[in-house]
Amino acid sequence: MSDLAAVDTTYDRFAHDPAYVAANRAFVERLPLASVKRILDLACGTGAVGQLMLAAAPEAGLYGIDLDPVQIGLAADNYTRLGYAVGRIDGPSGTLPAQRGRRVDLAVGSATDLPFAAGSFDCAMIANAIHLIDDKAALAASISRVLEPGGLFAFSSGFYAGCWPPVTQQVYYEWLKEATAWIARHSAERVAAGEAPIRRVRGKSQLSPVAYGNRWLTPDEWRQLLSEQGFDVIDLNERAVMFNHHSLASVGAYSGLAEAQLSGYPVEVASQALAETAVLALDSAGVTEVQHNWIEICARRRAM
Numbered sequence: 001m002s003d004l005a006a007v008d009t010t011y012d013r014f015a016h017d018p019a020y021v022a023a024n025r026a027f028v029e030r031l032p033l034a035s036v037k038r039i040l041d042l043a044c045g046t047g048a049v050g051q052l053m054l055a056a057a058p059e060a061g062l063y064g065i066d067l068d069p070v071q072i073g074l075a076a077d078n079y080t081r082l083g084y085a086v087g088r089i090d091g092p093s094g095t096l097p098a099q100r101g102r103r104v105d106l107a108v109g110s111a112t113d114l115p116f117a118a119g120s121f122d123c124a125m126i127a128n129a130i131h132l133i134d135d136k137a138a139l140a141a142s143i144s145r146v147l148e149p150g151g152l153f154a155f156s157s158g159f160y161a162g163c164w165p166p167v168t169q170q171v172y173y174e175w176l177k178e179a180t181a182w183i184a185r186h187s188a189e190r191v192a193a194g195e196a197p198i199r200r201v202r203g204k205s206q207l208s209p210v211a212y213g214n215r216w217l218t219p220d221e222w223r224q225l226l227s228e229q230g231f232d233v234i235d236l237n238e239r240a241v242m243f244n245h246h247s248l249a250s251v252g253a254y255s256g257l258a259e260a261q262l263s264g265y266p267v268e269v270a271s272q273a274l275a276e277t278a279v280l281a282l283d284s285a286g287v288t289e290v291q292h293n294w295i296e297i298c299a300r301r302r303a304m
C-alpha cells in the first residue's frame with residue numbers, strides 16, 4: 001500500500017475525545033462564571049471550551065481568536081450548529097461588535113496582539129494553548145489591560161512542569177519508536193511501488209520550536225508571574241487525566257502535535273503514523289492508559 005488514508009489533522013477530533021471533554025467540563029465547572037457578560041477566548045480552536053464557558057455563563061457573548069483560519073472555520077460551524085449567531089471579523093479589531101447572549105464573534109489573529117480598549121472584557125480564557133506563547137508575562141499584562149478590574153483570567157494547560165509523571169515517559173518513548181518505524185515501512189512500500197520515499201526535512205517545521213521550545217512553568221512560577229502582572233490567583237488545580245489509545249490517537253493526529261513530535265515529515269504522514277501507533281505504544285509499555293496532568297488556574301484582575 002503506497003497511499004496514505006486521509007487523516008483529520010485538525011484539533012476537532014481530540015476536542016471530542018471523552019477524556020478531554022470530561023477534563024474541560026471539570027475545568028469550567030470550577031470557574032465563577034454565572035454573572036460574566038463578555039468572554040475573550042484566546043486560541044479558541046474549534047470552540048470546544050468556549051461552548052462550555054457559554055453554557056455556564058448564560059448572559060455572555062464570546063469573542064474568539066485563533067491564528068489558524070481552519071480552526072476558526074470549524075468553530076463557526078460548531079457554534080452555528082448549536083444555535084449561536086456567529087459573526088466573522090477580518091482580523092481582531094479595536095471596535096468590538098455589540099454582544100449579547102447567544103452571540104459569538106470569531107477572528108483569525110494572534111493571542112499576543114490584543115487591540116481592544118482597556119476593560120473590554122470581564123473574562124479572558126486560554127484553554128490548552130498558553131504553553132504555545134513564549135512571553136507569558138507580556139501575554140498576562142495585555143490580558144490584564146483588556147480586562148475590567150475584578151475580571152477573570154482562566155486557563156488550562158497540559159504542558160507545564162509536572163504534566164508528565166515519570167512513569168509515562170516509557171509510553172512516549174515507545175510511541176515515537178513505533179511511529180518512526182511505521183513511517184519507514186510506508187516509505188519502503190512506496191519505493192517498492194516505484195514512488196518517491198517519505199523524506200524528513202530537518203528544520204522544516206515551524207511549530208515544534210513553539211510547542212516544545214518554550215520553558216514550562218511550575219505551579220509556583222505561575223502564581224508568581226500572575227501576581228506580578230496584577231492578578232490574584234483564586235484557584236489553582238492540578239488534574240490527572242487518563243488517556244487511552246483513542247485519546248492518544250486523536251491528539252497524535254492533530255497537526256500541532258504531529259509537527260512537534262515528528263518534525264520535518266509531511267504533516268499528514270506524521271499525523272497518521274502517530275494515530276496508527278498509539279495503541280502499540282501503550283501495549284509496548286504494558287499499560288492501557290497513560291496519566292497526563294493538567295494545570296488549571298483562575299485569577300482575578302486586581303483593581304489598580
Ligand SMILES: C[S@@+](CC[C@H](N)C(=O)[O-])C[C@H]1O[C@@H](n2cnc3c(N)ncnc32)[C@H](O)[C@@H]1O
Pocket residue numbers: 011015042043044045046047048049065066067068071109110111112126127128129132133256
Ligand atoms: C491545542 S489547541 C486548543 C484549542 C482550544 N483552545 C481548545 O481547548 O479546544 C491550540 C490552538 O492554539 C492556536 N494558537 C497557537 N498559537 C496561537 C497564538 N499566538 N494566537 C492565537 N492562537 C494560537 C492554534 O491554532 C490552535 O488552534
